[in-house]
Amino acid sequence: xxNPCKFLTCLALxxxxxxxxxxxxxxxxxxxxxxxxxxxDRDGLEGVYPGKGIYRQGQLVYAxxxxxxxxxxxxxxxxxxVNDGWKKGWGSDQSAIPRDVVRASTPFDYIGEPVAPLxxxxxxxxxxxVGYRFTDPDGKADRNGLHVQLYAPRAGKKWSIxxxxxxxxxxxxxxxHGSPGALKFPKGFSPGxxxxxxxxxxxxxxxxxxxxxKKDAPVPGQVVAEAAKK
Amino acid sequence: METNPTAPSSDDSLRRAAIDRSxxxxxxxxxxxxxxxxxxxxxxxxxxxVKLYAPEFLDGKWTWxxxxxxxxxxxxxxxxxxxxxxxGLGAAIWLVARRTGTVLQRGAGTLVxxxxxxxxxxxxxxxxxxxxxGTSLQWLEFPVWVWPLLLTAFLMIAWRxxxxxxxxxxxxxxxxSTWYVIGACFWFPWIYLxxxxxxxxxxxxxxxxxxxxxxxxxxxxxxILLVFAPLGLGATYYFIPKITGQPIASTQxxxxxxxxxxxxxxxxxxxxxxxxxxxxxMPAVGGAAALLLVIPAAIVALNHHLTTAGQHGMIQTSxxxxxxxxxxxxxxxxxxxxxxxxxFWFGATLQFTYAEYGFHLLxxxxxxxxxxxxxxxxxxxxxxxxxxxxxxxxxxxxxxxxYGISTLVVCMLVGGxxxxxxVNSPENWNLPFIGSIVNSRGYLxxxxxxWIFILWSNLWFFFHLMLMVFGLGRRSVxxxxxxxxHEEAPAAA
Numbered sequence: 001x002x003n004p005c006k007f008l009t010c011l012a013l014x015x016x017x018x019x020x021x022x023x024x025x026x027x028x029x030x031x032x033x034x035x036x037x038x039x040x041d042r043d044g045l046e047g048v049y050p051g052k053g054i055y056r057q058g059q060l061v062y063a064x065x066x067x068x069x070x071x072x073x074x075x076x077x078x079x080x081x082v083n084d085g086w087k088k089g090w091g092s093d094q095s096a097i098p099r100d101v102v103r104a105s106t107p108f109d110y111i112g113e114p115v116a117p118l119x120x121x122x123x124x125x126x127x128x129x130v131g132y133r134f135t136d137p138d139g140k141a142d143r144n145g146l147h148v149q150l151y152a153p154r155a156g157k158k159w160s161i162x163x164x165x166x167x168x169x170x171x172x173x174x175x176x177h178g179s180p181g182a183l184k185f186p187k188g189f190s191p192g193x194x195x196x197x198x199x200x201x202x203x204x205x206x207x208x209x210x211x212x213x214k215k216d217a218p219v220p221g222q223v224v225a226e227a228a229k230k
Numbered sequence: 231m232e233t234n235p236t237a238p239s240s241d242d243s244l245r246r247a248a249i250d251r252s253x254x255x256x257x258x259x260x261x262x263x264x265x266x267x268x269x270x271x272x273x274x275x276x277x278x279x280v281k282l283y284a285p286e287f288l289d290g291k292w293t294w295x296x297x298x299x300x301x302x303x304x305x306x307x308x309x310x311x312x313x314x315x316x317x318g319l320g321a322a323i324w325l326v327a328r329r330t331g332t333v334l335q336r337g338a339g340t341l342v343x344x345x346x347x348x349x350x351x352x353x354x355x356x357x358x359x360x361x362x363x364g365t366s367l368q369w370l371e372f373p374v375w376v377w378p379l380l381l382t383a384f385l386m387i388a389w390r391x392x393x394x395x396x397x398x399x400x401x402x403x404x405x406x407s408t409w410y411v412i413g414a415c416f417w418f419p420w421i422y423l424x425x426x427x428x429x430x431x432x433x434x435x436x437x438x439x440x441x442x443x444x445x446x447x448x449x450x451x452x453x454i455l456l457v458f459a460p461l462g463l464g465a466t467y468y469f470i471p472k473i474t475g476q477p478i479a480s481t482q483x484x485x486x487x488x489x490x491x492x493x494x495x496x497x498x499x500x501x502x503x504x505x506x507x508x509x510x511x512m513p514a515v516g517g518a519a520a521l522l523l524v525i526p527a528a529i530v531a532l533n534h535h536l537t538t539a540g541q542h543g544m545i546q547t548s549x550x551x552x553x554x555x556x557x558x559x560x561x562x563x564x565x566x567x568x569x570x571x572x573x574f575w576f577g578a579t580l581q582f583t584y585a586e587y588g589f590h591l592l593x594x595x596x597x598x599x600x601x602x603x604x605x606x607x608x609x610x611x612x613x614x615x616x617x618x619x620x621x622x623x624x625x626x627x628x629x630x631x632x633y634g635i636s637t638l639v640v641c642m643l644v645g646g647x648x649x650x651x652x653v654n655s656p657e658n659w660n661l662p663f664i665g666s667i668v669n670s671r672g673y674l675x676x677x678x679x680x681w682i683f684i685l686w687s688n689l690w691f692f693f694h695l696m697l698m699v700f701g702l703g704r705r706s707v708x709x710x711x712x713x714x715x716h717e718e719a720p721a722a723a
Contacts, residue, residue: 121583
């Protein structure tokens with residue numbers, strides 16, 4: 001291997017194989033991934049899987065603020081003792097002991113996302129299905145609860161290590177009856193006497209994005225199997 | 231530190247001096263800026279470690295941009311592109327020039343210009359992350375418009391190095407350290423361009439979905455294994471024979487170790503998302519390659535050990551060999567840790583925990599930076615024309631770095647296990663999330679302590695290096711050795 005050209009060729013060849021097989025080919029294939037239609041007779045469902053996508057505009061705020069540093073969006077399967085799916089609140093069932101395991105994430109769940117924010121660390125809870133976590137008692141999306149969590153994470157949970165994203169909110173003097181969009185805080189937390197906290201457009205987009213995270217649509221062909229377990 | 235048993239002829243010395251003079255400014259420029267970025271990255275690492283258990287820390291009215299989501303990527307990117315890549319490039323220029331016997335006739339200015347552009351790129355990138363233009367892609371968090379600048383600057387330097395390599399007279403003999411350095415110069419543009427084109431450019435029109443995250447994991451691991459590992463090993467393979475005065479123990483082992491790394495290095499990374507929404511073979515291949523990489527790592531370690539055999543006492547006296555020894559030793563540990571993280575038994579528990587950060591810092595600091603410190607302690611006196619001012623300062627730098635990085639790696643691996651047992655283990659499925667935060671808190675305080683040590687050690691390193699760059703070192707013909715009084719034992723070393 002004293003010939004430098006031969007050396008460079010070998011360098012190129014040794015790297016070309018993983019580059020082609022692990023990066024280029026799967027990347028090209030992943031672009032062919034298309035939503036699948038449910039079969040009414042088999043699945044008992046109509047429409048397409050994975051259904052409604054994410055709110056992309058808010059994902060940009062999610063990326064900008066570095067949420068992936070601490071939050072994953074990936075439910076792992078329950079084989080070999082790995083079962084994220086049972087964690088309290090990580091699926092659509094918000095009870096303390098969920099009845100069914102949350103299904104593992106599939107490539108279809110991330111169709112249309114430029115790069116899926118699967119996450120760097122899991123210092124905070126998984127967010128794959130966080131859209132279910134913030135709901136009113138009457139089942140409606142709880143935007144206020146999510147805003148409070150973003151503005152003052154320790155207002156409810158004293159032990160939380162989540163940073164406060166105060167840059168996404170404006171604190172101002174209450175005028176008249178106050179702004180309609182102002183945050184309602186739990187007892188024991190106040191932004192200051194005579195002051196209110198109003199979300200910026202970015203905050204609203206981030207919240208819309210988080211509420212759109214419901215990555216547990218039934219997989220075509222597995223619906224019956226899941227229903228049988230119930 | 232020139233310790234060849236046969237005294238070099240004056241012709242040789244003159245030739246070396248000419249080479250050193252010709253690359254003086256590019257190399258010193260890169261080292262000085264790298265040291266500055268190291269200090270900045272260390273400070274950011276300290277702050278971000280505190281944020282993990284005290285998020286209110288420094289969370290004032292005007293410092294909201296210092297929250298963990300921006301601080302941590304700024305810290306890692308400053309460390310990787312500001313310090314590690316820059317120090318690696320500086321050492322690479324000197325190593326290739328020396329090893330190929332090239333006196334740089336012209337073009338030193340181009341290399342300095344490339345260095346300036348690199349620094350502008352990193353500065354814009356870090357400021358971009360803080361001001362909210364980050365991309366959230368691991369180790370590619372710089373705003374999307376930064377990468378062409380960094381790539382161009384890198385190519386301006388790598389181009390010269392490959393040119394030197396191709397033009398070198400073949401009489402220079404076996405060149406394992408040049409191989410490694412040229413390998414890194416060759417792989418980095420390829421890896422960096424691929425990752426940026428796919429993840430930052432094309433993905434907007436042709437969404438990648440989950441595969442994109444996998445490619446990101448691939449980028450991180452190949453950067454460690456095919457850029458930092460070869461740059462670091464290029465330096466260790468040069469300095470161990472140089473200091474001990476013994477030739478590389480086995481050419482065959484060296485060749486085997488090199489091609490082992492080249493062949494397996496490109497396959498890892500997807501194992502970060504094992505059990506995730508990727509085709510199962512991809513994490514499996516990544517984990518298997520990480521496991522197989524232990525073989526070339528062990529071969530390199532054996533070769534380094536045999537090359538040092540009988541001269542281990544010199545680790546006491548030579549700053550270069552001391553740092554290089556720790557770097558070489560960390561390389562094996564790093565490959566073992568990578569293999570463990572890639573297996574299902576450990577990986578399933580340690581996935582997404584602090585253990586990954588521990589592994590990254592073991593690679594970037596424990597292995598790569600320590601090798602680079604060794605190189606810098608050897609190279610800079612030859613360029614600056616003066617000797618390191620104080621052996622005591624070097625000792626401070628060495629010991630606090632070692633204390634710091636070992637504390638950090640142990641805390642993060644064990645802390646990762648504590649965190650993973652709470653959040654990932656099937657036995658604890660019904661426990662509330664608070665458990666993982668409470669269980670890992672102690673280790674996070676250890677992480678802060680480790681960064682304080684590393685900050686302390688690098689403060690000394692920075693000032694020491696700056697004095698050298700400005701030519702304010704010791705005027706002496708005797709190198710600064712650690713355990714020997716200079717008056718008593720001169721050249722014996």
